[in-house]
Amino acid sequence: AQKITQTQPGMFVQEKEAVTLDCTYDTSDPSYGLFWYKQPSSGEMIFLIYQGSYDQQNATEGRYSLNFQKARKSANLVISASQLGDSAMYFCPDPAEGQNFVFGPGTRLSVLP
Amino acid sequence: AAGVIQSPRHLIKEKRETATLKCYPIPRHDTVYWYQQGPGQDPQFLISFYEKMQSDKGSIPDRFSAQQFSDYHSELNMSSLELGDSALYFCASSLRGMNTEAFFGQGTRLTVV
Numbered sequence: 001a002q003k004i005t006q007t008q009p010g011m012f013v014q015e016k017e018a019v020t021l022d023c024t025y026d027t028s029d030p031s032y033g034l035f036w037y038k039q040p041s042s043g044e045m046i047f048l049i050y051q052g053s054y055d056q057q058n059a060t061e062g063r064y065s066l067n068f069q070k071a072r073k074s075a076n077l078v079i080s081a082s083q084l085g086d087s088a089m090y091f092c093p094d095p096a097e098g099q100n101f102v103f104g105p106g107t108r109l110s111v112l113p
Numbered sequence: 114a115a116g117v118i119q120s121p122r123h124l125i126k127e128k129r130e131t132a133t134l135k136c137y138p139i140p141r142h143d144t145v146y147w148y149q150q151g152p153g154q155d156p157q158f159l160i161s162f163y164e165k166m167q168s169d170k171g172s173i174p175d176r177f178s179a180q181q182f183s184d185y186h187s188e189l190n191m192s193s194l195e196l197g198d199s200a201l202y203f204c205a206s207s208l209r210g211m212n213t214e215a216f217f218g219q220g221t222r223l224t225v226v
Contacts, residue, residue, distance in 0.1 A: 035214060043201050045156070045217035091155075100146060100169045101215070103155040 003027070004034075006031045009109045013082045017022040020067065021077040021107045023092035027041075029053075034066070034075040038108070040088040048090075051075050115220035116204050125224045133220045134189040138206030145187040146215060147179060148203040156203060162187060163209055185190065194225045195223055202207050 003026040013019035022082045025034065036048040049058040051066045059066040079086055087110050093101035126132050133202040138145050145160040149172075158171035173179070176194075176219035181187040200212060201222050207215040 002161050033213075037217075043218045043222070045203055045205070047216055050214050100158045100161055100171065101148075101156075102158065103148075105155055 004090055004092055004104065006100075006104050006107050007089075009105060010041055010108045010110070012110050012112055013079075013090055014112050015084060018078060018080045019109065021079070021090050021092075022074065023076055024072075024074045025094070026073060034068070035093060035101075036066070036077045037091045038086075038088045039091065039094065040085075041106065045091075049077065059085070074097075080110045084111050084113060117204055119175055119204050119218035119221050120204075121221060122219065123222050123224075125226060127226055128194055128196060130134050130194050130225075132191045132194060132223060133190030134191070134202050134204075134223070136187045136189070136206075136218060138187070138204070140183055141217055142185070142206035142216075144207050144209050144215075145181055145185070146188050146205040146207075147170070147173075147187070148205065148217075150201045150203065150220075151197075154200075158191070191223075196225050199225045201224060 005024045005054045032053045034051045038046045049059050049061045049064045058068050063080045065078045089106045089108050091103050091106040093103045120135045144163045145184045147163040148156040150156040159173040160170050160179050161168040165181045178190045179189050203217050203220045205215040205217040207213050
């Protein structure tokens with residue numbers, strides 16, 4: 001099982017700038033996956049990006065990318081060219097057993113105009 | 114592409130009443146998860162099903178029960194509702210495996226009055 005930590009309860013970023021949301025984990029499993037989800041104020045939980053432990057390259061999905069540093073056990077989410085619609089809660093859940101995600105308090109991102 | 118469908122989107126019930134929430138997973142997904150997210154709280158894993166059998170159990174109260182049917186849709190039954198059951202209830206689905214993403218429905222917002 002993993003243990004995941006998001007140390008930033010809240011972040012602010014100026015529109016059009018890039019922002020990095022931190023996620024560190026602790027696992028002894030050789031094979032694992034890291035996920036990021038976004039929850040806007042409307043409430044839905046939106047899958048953003050996935051990084052596998054054996055992936056050679058950092059995952060990217062449009063404006064989202066993962067700064068995956070395996071040795072440091074971190075999988076930080078980078079959002080480039082922030083938009084007002086990026087304002088939301090961001091979760092990096094601990095997959096624990098399968099996808100029975102254990103969600104932490106997440107990071108609230110506020111994009112400023 | 115088809116997403117996870119939850120119904121109803123909103124539900125208002127009185128204390129001590131019962132409620133049934135429905136979830137229709139993405140076609141060919143074999144695993145369904147239920148989460149509860151109270152106001153201002155992190156999502157909490159309740160229960161999951163794999164191939165119509167209960168797979169894992171989280172913090173689901175004894176007053177709640179769930180099942181997955183032959184067509185893979187799932188229902189969360191909630192009895193003797195309490196004010197504290199007011200929350201956003203998410204269903205998610207995925208293909209079985211450690212490193213596959215789970216896709217969430219838009220949630221059912223239950224209000225107990």
